[in-house]
Each structure stands twice: as structure tokens, then as C-alpha cells.
Amino acid sequence: MSMLHDHLQIENLLKQSNIHRQLTVPQLVETALNRHEGTLTSDGAFRAVTGDYTGRSPKDRFIVDEDSITNEIDWGAVNQPIPPDIFDRLEQKVMAYLAEQPAVFYRKAFAGADSRWRLPVDIINEYAWHQLFAHQLFLRPEEIEGEAALDPFTILSAPGFKADPERDGTRSEAFVIISFEKRTILIGGTAYAGEMKKAIFSIMNYLLPSMDVLPMHCSANADKDGNTALFFGLSGTGKTTLSATDDRMLIGDDEHGWSKDGVFNFEGGCYAKCIGLHPDKEPEIFHAVRFGTVLENVKLKENRTPDYESASLTENTRAAYPLTAVPSAKLPSTAGHPEVILFLTADATGVLPPISRLNRSQAMYHFLSGYTSKLAGTERGVTEPQPVFSPCFGAPFLPRDPSIYAKMLGEKIDQHEAEVYLVNTGWTGGAYGTGSRMDLRFTRAMVRAAINGDLKHTSSITDAAFGLEIPATCPNVPPEVLQPRLMWDNISEYEAAASALADKFHANFTRFKNVTSEILRGGPVL
Structure with a gap:
């Protein structure tokens, strides 16, 4: 036809x-x-159940x-x-x-x-x-x-x-x-x-x-001088939360292109996870819930106030709102070439550092690996975190071979000399069920330091398992938080967990054929 x-x-x-x-x-x-497709909440948002x-x-x-x-x-x-x-x-x-x-x-x-x-x-x-x-x-x-x-x-x-x-x-x-x-x-x-x-x-x-033009599964923001940062990551890793801040302009929270002239948003709005949403932790998202906003699968209390703590319908509760609802939004949503790139991972094993600097080999290795833990509710049937390797931090949405996108990113990093960091927004002090979720205050402080250049020249500690450079210090973050092994009660259990995750990285990377020795050098050392 x-x-x-x-x-x-x-x-x-x-x-x-x-x-x-x-x-x-x-x-x-x-x-x-x-x-009768839904109801209004006490904030005036439209709430639907799917x-x-x-x-x-x-x-x-x-x-x-x-x-x-x-x-x-x-x-x-x-x-x-x-x-x-x-x-x-x-x-x-x-x-x-x-x-x-x-x-x-x-x-x-x-x-x-x-x-x-x-x-x-x-x-x-x-x-x-x-x-x-x-x-x-x-x-x-x-x-x-x-x-x-x-x-x-x-x-x-x-x-x-x-x-x-x-x-x-x-x-x-x-x-x-x-x-x-x-x-x-x-x-x-x-x-x-x-x-x-x-x-x-x-x-x-x-x-x-x-x-x-490189399409990217990332959020993006910029300061008043136009210095741009990208936040790669799968759903639930913190792209929206970490990129929406009152001291930087939000370009977009999920989908962007990187052209010869810089970065541009694909969308005109944000689609934020709102499980556990609180005005003190995520004020930009919380206050964007108003008339015209769509709330998906959010439980309502008797007075129609959203119950953001409830996961009775799903962990994957969502708020959809226009960029104009974010006071710090940059309109039109375009910006220059990024100076800092952050790979966000929600590591459910609790062994990856909360932040680490990546050299070029490591940047390409971790971009192709796209490791995270698939969080509950983001896909049908997922009820607790599951380790997953999603090439380019967006494999579910990539019709072409991941190596095409990775090659383009590597060329752009080289051309524009962007700094690259791996940020673990997942667990610390133990795996999911034993450890605790990374404190958002510390993650924000580490991201802020990376974007501001505070971590560019600080001394570092090399992680024994993954060969990653962990900053020895970071403003407003206790030094022990920066080193995962210091947060575990039992060092031998930490080392066993780190070794097991490193093995998973190596096993996953066998899927990629004809990768260069330079990229392979960026993997775990175990």
C-alpha cells in the first residue's frame, strides 16, 4: 500500500x-x-490512570x-x-x-x-x-x-x-x-x-x-555565560532532577541533538518521575505541577492532594509539563557545545564511586556499556532494580548500531575538549536492600563541583576495581562518601561485589566487535 x-x-x-x-x-x-478520563488534583493538575x-x-x-x-x-x-x-x-x-x-x-x-x-x-x-x-x-x-x-x-x-x-x-x-x-x-x-x-x-x-547530528538521551543545562553541561542516563537515574536547578538554565530534561553549532532540545516539555517528589529536594519539578500538568498514575489522597510517596499504582509515577513551567528554562532551548558531560548510573550493587573522572578510553567504554540498574516501574514487569547494560545510555531508542552514536560522541568530545564524569546516583554502603540510596544533597554538590571546574585539578584516588579516578575531596561532601569501600561495613563483601560487577562489565562488552584497544583499556581492571 x-x-x-x-x-x-x-x-x-x-x-x-x-x-x-x-x-x-x-x-x-x-x-x-x-x-471521565481523569480528575483534577488539589494543585489543578490533570491526573490520569493508565x-x-x-x-x-x-x-x-x-x-x-x-x-x-x-x-x-x-x-x-x-x-x-x-x-x-x-x-x-x-x-x-x-x-x-x-x-x-x-x-x-x-x-x-x-x-x-x-x-x-x-x-x-x-x-x-x-x-x-x-x-x-x-x-x-x-x-x-x-x-x-x-x-x-x-x-x-x-x-x-x-x-x-x-x-x-x-x-x-x-x-x-x-x-x-x-x-x-x-x-x-x-x-x-x-x-x-x-x-x-x-x-x-x-x-x-x-x-x-x-x-x-548526534541524537542523545540526556538532559542539558547552561549557566548565564552559556557554559553547557549534558546529563546522560536511563529513566530514573536523575537526568531531570539534577539538570533542573535554580542557578542554571534548563535546556531540556531528556532528548537532545548535538550539531556542528551546539546542543538543541527535541522537546517542548519535561516528563519527570515524581515518586517521592518533595518541594525541598526537587522544587522545580514540584512547583511545575499546576493547571495543565498531566500526572500519570499518581495516587491521590481524599482531598485530591497527590500522594507522591505512594507506589500503589506503580513506581513509575510521572508529571508532564511544558518547559515554560520551569522558571529557569532557556527559551528557545538551544545552547553551545558542552564543556562537561556526566554519565548518570543508578548502581544497585553499591560499588561504583559517587563521582569519578573519566579519561577518553573510559568515557568511550562507559558510554558503550551504558550501565545502570533498571528501576522499578520504568518498564512493564520491573518491580525492583535490575542490572542492565544499555549502550549509549539509550539502547531502547536507538534504531542504528550503537557504535555509530559512540563514534560520533568520541569525535565531539575530542573536538570540543569536554570533561567527562561518571556519577553514581544509586546505592552506597551496600547493595539495594542493604545499603542506602545516595544522598541527593551530596550528588548535587558533586555535580555542581564538576560543572564549575572544582574537580578538574583536584588530587584523586584510583579505584582498585574499575581504575576510575575518584576526587580526593569535593566541596560540601564528606571525604569518606567519595570512596565506596569506606562506606561498606565489610570490606571483603565490598570487594566481592566489585569483582562481580567488573565481571559483568567484561561479559557485556563481548557483544561489541572490532572495538579498539584504546576503548578496551577503559574497562575494569579486575
């Missing part, structure tokens, strides 16, 4: 009387309430195996192929389903703050609150300048349409399918709004490398 035919069908769908176009935030909130799917469903995500892209996709467990005919049939069913709904919501949005690499996105939703999410997370037409350089993609989202795996060729009732040739994303069977955002991120990750 041709791309032209698909576009004509979508145009016909958009001509129907049940289509509501470009509704404002008040209109979307009012409509969603009238349709049912069984409270996180991404990676096993239900597919890319259509099309001739033009088949040799460029890193096929496997992350990028699962699906035949074009299965996509075609499902697309017809989804459009027929949407045509029968009493109301369908349409929005023109964009991804990419720099117009030279901007992607138009046509978003068609079954739910009004999903349109509200899209309004807050993507770039809004009234806030951008310049013509978009790329051809548009269309999102067709129908959570109420459940696939039949036997007849429809899916794994379950839920599906997220990307067709690069038809420039269409099908989403069905899941009401988790984050699937829309991450699908567009995956598309940018495919398109931009061929344009010499």
Missing part, C-alpha cells in the same frame, strides 16, 4: 465531524474531565522491515522487525476504529528546537488527555520560528483498540509500530502516554546521524 494512499486515508479521517483540532489546554482539560500499562512495553515495540531501511537497523530484541503487510492491516483497523469514536483529537506539533533539524509531527489521539500530554511534551507551533526541515511523521494512537495476536501478528494486545517509509507510528492497546514521546525520539535517533 503506497504512502500517498495512506496520507489520503489519514486526510479523510481528519475531515470527519468527530475530529477536534488544536484544542487549547483549558479545552483539553475540560473535555477530558467531561469524558491501567495495566504503567510504563513502556518494549517487547511490544516493532519497526517495519522495509527495503529502504532494512540494512541500516540494528535488528534484535530492541528493534524487532515486523512485516509490512502486518503493519498495513493494523493501520487500516486502527483508522477504522478511530473513525467510529465519538471524538478524536488532532494536533500539529514538532520535535527539534533547531529548525534545520526539526521534525513536524501530526498527532491523532483517541483520548483528550493524551492530546494534553502531547501539547505539553512536544514543541508547540506558536512557540517556534523557521520552517521545519524534515518531512512529517504521523502518530495514530488508539489505546482502546486491542490487537488479537493470532490474527494481527503482534505479541500481545498492545503494540507500538514504526514505519519509516510511511512515516507513521501505530500505538494501540496501551494508555501509557510515554510511548508517543519515545517513538518520536527513536525516529530522531534514526534520522539525525546521517545529517551529522
Whole structure:
């Protein structure tokens, strides 16, 4: 079935009387309430519950195996192929389903703050609150300048349409399918709004490398003089928390591109985890929860006050709000080349240093490793931290081979002489269940010192297990906190845990073929 035919069908769908176009935030909130899609909280935010799917469903995500892209996709467990005919049939069913709904919501949005690499996105939703999410997370037409350089993609989202795996060729009732040739994303069977955002991120990750732009799963901020810092990390490692501070301008909290001229945000909003959210620890996020903000799966008290401590629905509670809700946001969300890069990992074994300087070999090794602990709730079925190696700190969203992104990052680090640090936001004094989560006050102090240059020339202690340079001192951080072995009660248990994690690093790295000896030198010494 041709791309032209698909576009004509979508145009016909958009001509129907049940289509509501470009509704404002008040209109979307009012409509969603009238349709009983959620409730208002005491702060005025719109709270929705997504049912069984409270996180991404990676096993239900597919890319259509099309001739033009088949040799460029890193096929496997992350990028699962699906035949074009299965996509075609499902697309017809989804459009027929949407045509029968009493109301369908349409929005023109964009991804990419720099117009030279901007992607138009046509978003068609079954739910009004999903349109509200899209309004807050993507770039809004009234806030951008310049013509978009790329051809548009269309999102067709129908959570109420459940696939039949036997007849429809899916794994379950839920599906997220990307067709690069038809420039269409099908989403069905899941009401988790984050699937829309991450699908567009995956598309940018495919398109931009061929344009010499590095797409990155990172947050970014800058000081008043334009000095930029990047925060790489998977969900739950602290990208949003650590990059949103009142003394620096927030460029974005999750998805960016690094071009020949600097860094630009893909999005127009933030999608922050809010489990344990407290005004003293994360004031920027806490105060962004207001009218227009979408709260996903947050438990409400009897007076409709959000209960951020509750994980009764999921650990993966979320708040979606526009960048304009952050007082320190930099608009437009572009900046110069980064001077400091931080790799965030939530190490559940409790053995990685809370901060360490990386030389070039270590930077490339740890970027390709992408080690962290997958935190509860970020994916369907994850109930406690699990060690995971996610190349480039974003493997679930990388259609191409990780070495392509790693090579680009290495070249940019060299070209712009960026300092690189590994930051453990996970556990200390023992593994998950025994040790404690790293004190956010100390992590903030270490990040601040790295960005300000306070750690650049300080003396260091070489970690015996991983060969990492640990700063001997850091302002506002007790010296013993900097060295993991000093935080454990039993040194032999620490050494055994460190050895076990080092072995996992080495075992994981065997997946990468033809890596240079320089990169291999960056791994653990055990």
C-alpha cells in the first residue's frame, strides 16, 4: 500500500465531524474531565490512570522491515522487525476504529528546537488527555520560528483498540509500530502516554546521524555565560532532577541533538518521575505541577492532594509539563557545545564511586556499556532494580548500531575538549536492600563541583576495581562518601561485589566487535 494512499486515508479521517483540532489546554482539560478520563488534583493538575500499562512495553515495540531501511537497523530484541503487510492491516483497523469514536483529537506539533533539524509531527489521539500530554511534551507551533526541515511523521494512537495476536501478528494486545517509509507510528492497546514521546525520539535517533547530528538521551543545562553541561542516563537515574536547578538554565530534561553549532532540545516539555517528589529536594519539578500538568498514575489522597510517596499504582509515577513551567528554562532551548558531560548510573550493587573522572578510553567504554540498574516501574514487569547494560545510555531508542552514536560522541568530545564524569546516583554502603540510596544533597554538590571546574585539578584516588579516578575531596561532601569501600561495613563483601560487577562489565562488552584497544583499556581492571 503506497504512502500517498495512506496520507489520503489519514486526510479523510481528519475531515470527519468527530475530529477536534488544536484544542487549547483549558479545552483539553475540560473535555477530558467531561469524558471521565481523569480528575483534577488539589494543585489543578490533570491526573490520569493508565491501567495495566504503567510504563513502556518494549517487547511490544516493532519497526517495519522495509527495503529502504532494512540494512541500516540494528535488528534484535530492541528493534524487532515486523512485516509490512502486518503493519498495513493494523493501520487500516486502527483508522477504522478511530473513525467510529465519538471524538478524536488532532494536533500539529514538532520535535527539534533547531529548525534545520526539526521534525513536524501530526498527532491523532483517541483520548483528550493524551492530546494534553502531547501539547505539553512536544514543541508547540506558536512557540517556534523557521520552517521545519524534515518531512512529517504521523502518530495514530488508539489505546482502546486491542490487537488479537493470532490474527494481527503482534505479541500481545498492545503494540507500538514504526514505519519509516510511511512515516507513521501505530500505538494501540496501551494508555501509557510515554510511548508517543519515545517513538518520536527513536525516529530522531534514526534520522539525525546521517545529517551529522548526534541524537542523545540526556538532559542539558547552561549557566548565564552559556557554559553547557549534558546529563546522560536511563529513566530514573536523575537526568531531570539534577539538570533542573535554580542557578542554571534548563535546556531540556531528556532528548537532545548535538550539531556542528551546539546542543538543541527535541522537546517542548519535561516528563519527570515524581515518586517521592518533595518541594525541598526537587522544587522545580514540584512547583511545575499546576493547571495543565498531566500526572500519570499518581495516587491521590481524599482531598485530591497527590500522594507522591505512594507506589500503589506503580513506581513509575510521572508529571508532564511544558518547559515554560520551569522558571529557569532557556527559551528557545538551544545552547553551545558542552564543556562537561556526566554519565548518570543508578548502581544497585553499591560499588561504583559517587563521582569519578573519566579519561577518553573510559568515557568511550562507559558510554558503550551504558550501565545502570533498571528501576522499578520504568518498564512493564520491573518491580525492583535490575542490572542492565544499555549502550549509549539509550539502547531502547536507538534504531542504528550503537557504535555509530559512540563514534560520533568520541569525535565531539575530542573536538570540543569536554570533561567527562561518571556519577553514581544509586546505592552506597551496600547493595539495594542493604545499603542506602545516595544522598541527593551530596550528588548535587558533586555535580555542581564538576560543572564549575572544582574537580578538574583536584588530587584523586584510583579505584582498585574499575581504575576510575575518584576526587580526593569535593566541596560540601564528606571525604569518606567519595570512596565506596569506606562506606561498606565489610570490606571483603565490598570487594566481592566489585569483582562481580567488573565481571559483568567484561561479559557485556563481548557483544561489541572490532572495538579498539584504546576503548578496551577503559574497562575494569579486575
